Amino acid sequence: MRKRYTIEIAETSKLIVYCPQELLQDKVLKRIAFGSKAIEVDFIPHPKSRDSIVIGKEIQKLLLFPDFAIRLHVFVExxxxxxxxxxxxxxxxxxxxxxxxxxxxxxxxxxxxxxxSKVGAIPFVFGEQHINWDNGTINGYFYHNHNWQTIEVPFPHVIYDRLPNRKSERNPKLAEVRERLQKDYLIPWYNPGFFSKLDVYERLQQDNSVAIYLPETHSFTSFSLIEDMLSKYGHIYLKPINGSLGLGIHQILYDKIQTEYYCRYQDRDGVNRLRKFSSLEGLFQTVLAQRNLDKMIVQQGIHLLRHEQRPIDFRIHTNKDATGQWHVTAMAAKIAGLGSVTTHARSGGVIKTVSEIFQKEECQLFTEKLKNAALQLSNSIANNMEGFIAEIGFDLGIDKHGDVWLFEANSKPGRSIFNHPELKDFDQLTCKLSMAFAVFLTEQSILYPEDVIQW
Known part of the structure; x- marks a missing residue:
């Protein structure tokens, strides 16, 4: 069990650290470190306190330790x-x-x-322009006492990747920052990068424990592929490989009796459309002429459970905690807007809790199924993708037979479900665990660096 200690600042310039006797037993301590800064000091048993570490103003200045009264973790190595x-x-x-x-x-x-304070960590936000490479410091943005302030601190123990979109991820300048901090300074990053739908599918397909959750998915190659899948499933989805927010998704349906094709999508003005065509070629020439089909995937259509005649899917958030274990931290039902191809809010979708749309027994059954699937999928993704993955947002569906399907896994999930008044506490829980994992990763990088360093 880790223990946290209150870090107190004393009015002294001496390079002496007063700490509990338990930290000095069987250990010869010579240096104190905060992030990338470390200095030699003398260690003396604290005469009174068992849970305080006292450092002087000079040590605080040399370590660039912010003036926060907070209980922090201690790692001795x-x-x-x-x-x-x-x-x-x-x-x-x-x-x-x-x-x-x-x-x-x-x-x-x-x-x-x-x-x-709840986690026992000191987090800050920064961009590439805030790094001082010569000094090994960062002018970070801190949020303290309801105010933003910038404070110069050392390079951190770990870095949590919250780049906002794929465009920023592809920025060579930002990619270089990540590579330099990882390789030259050996700082572990977690939740790096955005997932590719096809990449996630292909990796999970190799894992028999989760393959049951995967709808048949292919990169677009030809009209005959779509014809084959339409004859098999009745409807399919065309999705951008690297899309987000439901943008660019088209549902194609085939009416075998009338031999007609339907396409449901959202046009450039944000209007939900449903159009009929006599041929697949006509559909593509009219609706998808401007699309780069080489960057689309074709996915099996699922006959989803419905609420008031509208399809439902589910957003499930999972996070790793301070021991590196996965937890389901939030769950919500998303009901498609009228005539919408997705359940996103921007297309008229509505967020509900699972208990709002199902009776008690059904609610318990579906909640358990979704939790089990999300935890299995989280473990599989973490084991089969590069980097340290500590949070995932899943879009899962349940079909009319009660089977669970994975539609999408997001490494940086949106947070619109937390606008629902009954989900606000879960908003804080996801934030708490996002930071708690940093404690785990820091401990691993200090005690077992050979297992953590990403060459």
Missing amino acids: EHVLNIGPLVGIFTAGFTPFPLRPIGDRTNFFSKLLSVK
């Missing part, structure tokens, strides 16, 4: 007392406005940073 973790949250899209330094996402980051 190789005669070094590491206090922390110091967690860097890497993102882009900063603004010059002090009250909204990260624009529309400022509110999310303020919630994320507000869990520091």
Whole structure:
């Protein structure tokens, strides 16, 4: 069981650290470290306290330790007392406005940073422009006492990747920052990158324990592929391989009796459309002429459960905790908007709790099925994808037979479900565990660096 200690700042310039006797038993401590900064100090048993570590103003200055009264974790290795973790949250899209330094996402980051006392970590937000490579420091954005402030701190123990979109992820400058901090400074990153739908599908397909959740999926190759899948399933979905927010998704249906094709999609003006065609070629020439079909996938259509005649799918959030174990942290039902091809809010979708749309027995049954599937899928993705993955947002469906299907896994899930009043507590839980995993990863990187370093 890890123990946390209150870090107290004393008015002294001496390089002496007063710490509980239990930290000195059988250990010869010579240095104290915070993030990438470490200095030699003398260690003396604290005469009174069993849960406080006292450092002087000079040590605080040399370590660049913020003036926060907070209980932190301690990791002892190789005669070094590491206090922390110091967690860097890497993102882009900063603004010059002090009250909204990260624009529309400022509110999310303020919630994320507000869990520091509960978790026992010191998190901050930064971008590539805030790094001082020569000094090995970062001018990070901290949220403390309901205010944003910038504080110079050392390079962090670990970094949580919160780049906002694929465009920023592809930015060579930002990619270089990640590579440099990982390889030159050996700082572990978690939740790096956005998932590709096809990549996730192909990797999970190799795992027999989760293959049952996968709808048949292929990269687009020809009209004959679509004809074959329409004859097999009655309807299919065309999706961008790297899409998000439900953008660019088309549902194609085939009426065997009338031998007609239907296409449901959202047009460029945001209007939900359903159009009829006598041939598949005509459908593509009219609706999909401007699409790069080489970057689309074709996916089996599922006959989903419905609520008030509208299809339902489910958003499930999973997070790893401070011991590295997966938990389901949030679950919501998403009901498709009228005539919409997806359940996204921007297409008229509505968020409900699972208990709002199912009777008690059904609710328990479906909740258990969705939880089990999400945890199995989380473990499989974490084991089969590169990097440290500590949170996932799943879009899962349940068909009319009660079987669970995976539609999408998101490494940086949207947070629209937390607008529902009954899901606000789960919003904080996902933030808490996102930071709690940093404690686990920091401990692993200090005690077992050979298992953590990503060459």
